[in-house]
Amino acid sequence: MIKEKYSEQFVKNLLLVMPDWHSKLVRPFKETLHGEMSLETYYCMETLRKCETLTMTELAQQLKVPKQQATKLVDALYKHGFIERLNKENDRRMIWLRLTPKAAAYLDEYYLKNKDFLRSLEEKLSEEELQKLNEAVRLLGEILPRLD
Numbered sequence: 001m002i003k004e005k006y007s008e009q010f011v012k013n014l015l016l017v018m019p020d021w022h023s024k025l026v027r028p029f030k031e032t033l034h035g036e037m038s039l040e041t042y043y044c045m046e047t048l049r050k051c052e053t054l055t056m057t058e059l060a061q062q063l064k065v066p067k068q069q070a071t072k073l074v075d076a077l078y079k080h081g082f083i084e085r086l087n088k089e090n091d092r093r094m095i096w097l098r099l100t101p102k103a104a105a106y107l108d109e110y111y112l113k114n115k116d117f118l119r120s121l122e123e124k125l126s127e128e129e130l131q132k133l134n135e136a137v138r139l140l141g142e143i144l145p146r147l148d
Contacts, residue, residue, distance in 0.1 A: 029114075040063070040065070040069075041073055041076065044073045045106075047059065048097060052098060053097065053098045054096070055095065074097060082106065083097055084099075085097060
């Protein structure tokens with residue numbers, strides 16, 4: 001019974017926070033991409049950076065998208081020289097994906113473009129509020145994967 005009440009509270013709180021989450025975090029973050037890439041493309045690159053090498057199937061699973069959509073992202077990144085396709089020695093059908101040094105450099109530079117977004121956070125929130133926000137996002141990152 002208590003668990004049900006917590007789940008009900010969660011849904012209510014989630015519905016209340018989603019508009020602000022989108023307008024104050026997602027939209028400004030997306031705007032820092034300046035039309036250079038979609039959020040999905042950015043997530044794809046960061047996922048490959050974190051995991052180092054993945055198959056197309058594993059990448060699609062990590063991104064939580066259909067394999068066909070992951071393939072489109074990879075094809076676009078490949079055209080820009082951001083992804084390498086590597087054959088597995090004992091199985092030529094198995095292709096591993098990894099970021100190129102060019103992609104890693106791009107992602108490193110991307111953080112410099114976020115200075116306006118970071119400055120905005122630092123101007124609007126106290127250090128204590130930033131710590132709380134960091135902890136909340138860390139907890140979401142810990143708990144959300146358990147919903148699979």
